[in-house]
Amino acid sequence: MMKERKILLSESDIPDKWYNIVADMPNKPLPPLHPVTREPIGPEALGGLFPEELVRQEVTMDRWVDIPDEVRNIYSIWRPTPMYRAYGLEKALDTPAKIYYKYEGVSPSGSHKPNTAVPQAYYNKQAGVKRITTETGAGQWGSALSFACQHFDIECEVYMVRLSYDHKPYRKIMMNTWGAKVFPSPSEATEVGRKILAENPNTTGSLGIAISEAIERATSTPNTKYALGSVLNHVKLHQTIIGLEAIKQMEKAGDMPDIVIAPFGGGSNFAGLAFPFLRLNMVEGRNIRCIASEPTSCPKLTKGVFRYDFGDTVGMTPLLPMYTLGHNFVPAPIHAGGLRYHGAGVIVSQLLRDQLIEATSHDNLEVFEAGITFARAEGIIPAPEATHGIATAIREAQKCKEEGTSKTILFNLCGHGNFDMKAYEDYFAGKIVKHELTDEDIQKSLSQLDTPIIPDR
Amino acid sequence: MMKERKILLSESDIPDKWYNIVADMPNKPLPPLHPVTREPIGPEALGGLFPEELVRQEVTMDRWVDIPDEVRNIYSIWRPTPMYRAYGLEKALDTPAKIYYKYEGVSPSGSHKPNTAVPQAYYNKQAGVKRITTETGAGQWGSALSFACQHFDIECEVYMVRLSYDHKPYRKIMMNTWGAKVFPSPSEATEVGRKILAENPNTTGSLGIAISEAIERATSTPNTKYALGSVLNHVKLHQTIIGLEAIKQMEKAGDMPDIVIAPFGGGSNFAGLAFPFLRLNMVEGRNIRCIASEPTSCPKLTKGVFRYDFGDTVGMTPLLPMYTLGHNFVPAPIHAGGLRYHGAGVIVSQLLRDQLIEATSHDNLEVFEAGITFARAEGIIPAPEATHGIATAIREAQKCKEEGTSKTILFNLCGHGNFDMKAYEDYFAGKIVKHELTDEDIQKSLSQLDTPIIPDR
Incomplete structure (x- = not known):
């Protein structure tokens, strides 16, 4: 009898509400500050850029936000997305860990966006x-x-x-x-x-x-x-559809992850998968580790500081309380362009500050090796951003092997690499190199900041 | 209540047998001939190129051929493939027709291959x-x-x-x-x-x-x-997995197609979807129209002749009984490279000769317009080969509108266009032109043939 690889849901299983983690956070995010006056500002500052309902979602404290039927109807072109049990990868790693991934690359544009x-x-x-x-x-x-x-x-x-x-x-x-x-x-x-x-x-x-x-x-x-594709609260809210589906799929598989992993750029990819699982930690007292995977060449979560900083490089946006490498930080030109952002979204930053989530980083070479291991074991060629989540999953699976424990690992395969073959070409040509980033380089970038510091509690 | 777009099967629904249409054909294909002696040859001629089991499948008269568990296990990476009800396309065409498509682009390499x-x-x-x-x-x-x-x-x-x-x-x-x-x-x-x-x-x-x-x-x-990717009988046999799944999906949808459509290159794409439906015609007396869609620039089915010809341009392969434009025919350099083949596979040729299937053709401009209409209505950007099936489906749906009838149309969306964006770039740049191919051009190519003619019955 064949073991089923895919855990599929039907269209009627598409969630009808997004999850707003702010409602459950023990410490709510600090307010944004006006870029010039440096005084706290409210949602009205965003009204010129975004329609009213998105501004409302940006600051809502409601735990659940209804997904309109018209949106669910278009979601149904590719959602619910499949979850895979990664039998091929488990075998390639010879690990006792059970590895699952949620595959967002089935969308028409090929990612979670x-x-x-x-x-x-x-x-x-x-x-x-x-x-x-x-x-x-x-x-x-x-x-x-x-x-x-x-x-x-x-x-x-x-x-x-x-x-x-x-x-x-x-x-x-x-x-x-x-x-x-x-x-x-x-x-x-x-x-x-x-x-x-x-x-x-x-x-x-x-x-x-x-x-x-x-x-x-x-x-x-x-x-x-x-419109903005990451960082902001309403973007993270919409992405929780990923994790909400994933919980249903894990339940269908009769399993539940010990570790949830996703690549980290501005935070929407990670938030999308992890927030609904973090809810289980906060509400049901579970102890699921949620790990954000970032490149060592842009390590805002693992090496940055938590303080107010601008969202853009010019300094025109509101000042946001976040983990940052400084808004003038210029990351090495890695192929995972979606992870080359100097700061982390506000909610995720607060969660890391409160030690409710973890972060780790991977070198450029390690992620390509992980991506190719995955492509050969599972068939799907991952986007360079997605290889970061794979690398963390492999690291945790190898730990399981060393320790002789069988943990359940779930990661977000946020996109396919069909438009990123140039990156793989560079890898095979030996052009992918380690990007050394010293603590001095980071300190140099951070020392230029004159934005408000957030004192330790 | 949302209408479901996708008709999904579970992995246990992956068929465990392929369907061999030769068993049910009223007239069996004529034998291949030796390229030099021009005498009929048997399967042993293929033994040097292919392993024994594939040679056996090439000539088997068994109606059903078991799919090994190891093959079904790898199929389960992407199979069963989804079937979609094309609500978006129906709306865009304002047609009373019901349109379905079977989507083979979800495979790791992005097609049915x-x-x-x-x-x-x-x-x-x-x-x-x-x-x-x-x-x-x-x-x-x-x-x-x-x-x-x-x-x-x-x-x-x-x-x-x-x-x-x-x-x-x-x-x-x-x-x-x-x-x-x-x-x-x-x-x-x-x-x-x-x-x-x-x-x-x-x-x-x-x-x-x-x-x-x-x-x-x-x-x-x-x-x-x-290994060869189309034309041969064992290749068509393996592709019937598409149509066998499609029948289960149509049954699940409580529907059955009046018209089945697929692009036509060497025949494996068309065979894959159509043969299991043709079985329903031959065995259950149904009357499902099966239409092969080819480019007007390579019209072997609609403008070629049925006679013996070589499978390659050099004249080294056995002589095969097929619809052909002549093995020296050089098609215009259209983007649908997979459809630029001078001849049709043996089984499909015999079926057309016996009027059990139909064929139609589309101009290069028409198929790109169809592809873009589809991409905007349904989200998925089709491969240039796949646009030919879409164009035929649109033509039939428009006929339904003119006639005020509601037929059920099913076509094979055999691949996505992620690696074919250059073709769309050329289209938007106005570089896609009609390739005029006159009857004189075709006659000129055919007049060079000195291969055996097959007399009308």
Whole structure:
């Protein structure tokens, strides 16, 4: 008799509520501060950028937030996503551990990003918004938002870092296929862009510039709003659909994880899988370890400090209480572009501060080795971001082998690598190197901060 | 209440037998002929290239062939594949037709090809084969076979047309990730390759040359066999897993198709979905129309002749009774590389000759428009090959609208387009043009044939 690899749910099992962990947190996040006055600010500061319902979700204390039927209907294109028992990986590692993964790469754009893109597009549509602007680096978020806007007949304008626009054209074409307009950033479409181009016509752009362009368009054009793909509370809220499904699937498998693992960029991927399991810890007294996996080249959780910092590099956003390497920190150009962010989202930072979650880091070489081990054992070629979660799972499974214990490990396979084969090409060509980042480098970045410090309790 | 989009089966529903349509065909295929003597030949002629069990399957008259548990176990990585009710497409077309599609793009390599790559690798392993060689054009078949060989610890050697090797590196990297060796063809690894390179060092290669290299390696190296990804009977047999699952899914949906559609290259994609439904026609007296969709630039079914012809361009293979445009026919360089083959597999040709199936064709522009309509309505971006099936489904759905009838249409979405974004880029850049192919062009190609004619009955 064959052992079943996949734990599948039916569409009627798609959760009808997202989980808001803030309701259960012992210490609520500190308030954001105005970037200039440095006084606490409320949700009204976000009203120009986002529709009212998303601003409400950003600050809500409600434990559960209803998922509209229209959103669940579009979710049903790819949700519920499958959970796999990783028999192949277990065998390859010769470990007594039981390994499961939740596979978010089955979405049309190939990652977990549409989980929030769809409701963001929906609430904008409800608010009468005609156009949404955003920035994208490698293109995961931009393609997810393009897909979502298409379904609600909203115009989507994506400012894509010129370096990616020129070197990774396929994500751009994907966005075009779903009807989005994609501009290489800096562009002629905005004042910010024109100014930068006038000064430096050959600039390759940056995510910071792209954000500025998207925000300028959103705030200066009628019926236009802005959308962000990670970091913010409402984004994390939407991603909890992952963990809520995963709990049902673990129950169906007659199992429950001892360890839950997810890659960490801004936090939405990790939050999505881990928050519903953290609820079981806080409400039912369980003791599930939730581990965030970050690259050693961008170690905000494992080597950063907890203090107020800007969300962007220019210093225009509100000051947020978070683990940060400093908003001027420039990570090495690793292929896991989605993890190259200087700070951690507010909720996740507070949870780490309160020791309710753990964090670990992996070197660039280790994650590619983990990714290839996984691809050969399980078939699916993972995105470079996703390899970080795999690396942590392998490390924990190897510990089980050494200790002779059988733990149950669940990780978030947040996306496939079909658009990242250049990264694997570089690996096979020996071009992937360890990015040494010294404590001095980190101290140098942090020493430039003059933002408010948060005292130890 | 939400309408369910997906019709899912569990792993225990994976069929345990493939269906061999030859057992039920009213007229059995004519025998292959020796390329030189032109006398009928038996299966022993294939023994040097393929392991015994695959040769047996090539000629078996058994109606059902057991699927080994080891093969079903690897199938379970992605099978059963989902069937979708295409509510989005129905709405976009405003048609009374009910449209379903079977989605084979969920396999690790992104198409239906692993359905046969896995059993082919398995039977080779059983026979003690250490290395399998094959050719690949754009890379779909090569990557499927690499994936399959990886699982059975067989070395995989892929001869990839140099033009693709240089211009489409990502499929190559995918194969490397699964452990395969990929050679640009012509290569220095074979006598054929060295000879061609000596004469023309800058050649971009061809599928014909790549086949010759793969066969030379298989026949001149110990413990080495060759594998083919379409055309042959055993390949079609393995692909029937698609239609067998689809029948279960249609039954689960409480429906049954009036029309079954699939793209047509060598025939394995079409055979895979259609043969089990044709069985219902032949055994249960149903009247399901099965339509093969081909490009107007390579119209062997709609404009070719039924006669003996070679399977390759050089004229080394046995002569096969098939619909053909002539083995020297060179199709226009459309993006749907998998459909650029001059002939149709033997079984499908006999079925068309006997009017048990239908064929239709679509222009290059029409299929891209269909693909984009589909991507916007359903989310999934289809491979260029797959757009041909979509185009036929749209045509039939529009007929339903004109006639005011509600037919049930099922098509095979044989692969995603994640590795084909260059094709969509060309479309958006206005570079996709109609490829005019006149009847004179076809007659010119056919007039060069001196192979045996098959008289009308």
